[in-house]
Amino acid sequence: MYQGAVQELIDELGRLPGIGPKSAQRIAFHILDADPEDMKRLADAIRIVKDKVKFCKICFNVTEQETCNICQDPRRDETIICVVEESKDIVTIERTRSFRGRYHVLGGAINPIGGVGPEQLHIRELITRLGDEKIQEIIIATDPNLEGEATATYLARMLKSIGIKVTRLASGLPVGGDLEYADDVTLGRAFEGRRSLVG
Template sequence: MRVFPAALERLTEQFAKLPGIGGKTAQRLAFYLLSQPQEEAEEFADALLEARKSVHLCPVCQNLTDRDICPICEDEERDHGLVCVVAEPKDVVAMERAREYHGVYHVLHGVISPLNQVGPDDLRIRELLERVGKGGVREVIMATNPDTEGEATAMYLSRLLRPLEVRVTRLAYGIPVGSQLEYADEVTLLRALEGRRDI
């Protein structure tokens, strides 16, 4: 016997698909949305649909943008010879929070993870190699998380980049193995940038 209306259960199921959202939290979110005025629920739905329609990948760095080219890649004051490779768009936010990095980025959209069936072809590696191959890049900083998958991805990319005669470095995190870039504070990120080492 169904306790709640089918539409409410469907909404709960959709929230439960989000990362980090369990069944109870999904149910709480669904009830919250239903308790809001119609206009607010419509604004929420419109914001979701608008984001899906207008946000796409920057053709240069693969970060999320709603422009032809993202603001970081467009910024002529940034050092375009310095490319920081991160796993996810949220890692760009973490690096920018430190306010000490003035280069540009390349977003892989994941890391190599055989257990999760993610291989090199599933990432934005080809775009990175093409970008570096065009010239003008003097250093590529590997800023994937200091865990098994992040390290494996950094080592794999360094081997691919070596023939392109570009310096490849790795952030010296100063944070425990298994930690994530997005949770590192500004001081830790600054030290990681300053202490980066060749790989």
């Protein structure tokens, strides 16, 4: 539709996750209209993050050092590892202030249609970490979707023989939700994960 640099920018923006053609066009024109200094700072921030940020050699969280702040923190519980799909999941869990253990980032989820198998994830590195006698529990915190469930099932089966306790985050009805709006899978999970209110 457009020519040259503008169309190239729209095409590149459209390759970002969650950005469709119309959003890409809006962002491109925002960039064109924006203050050049603001856009220079944005471009510099993108370049710097690509140059400086790497993955923690222990858990594969994003960091600017060899190991991330969580792996360096001696106050974290070394006996529990929470397995997540992406680094952004760690931020979500940390906001709850409910977990004080360590993490392991898989780098995605099993998705045969998308060409992602167990060998493309950081599962081998997780098994290596389990050689440490301190680890007593693995919490699987993959997304409650088809790929996340497939990954959780694969991990649970594989870890069963190691003799370490394997748990999965509970899923079900959200606080403040209405039963009539819950889908069948969510309601089924809520029944499976029910807990006693007395004693």
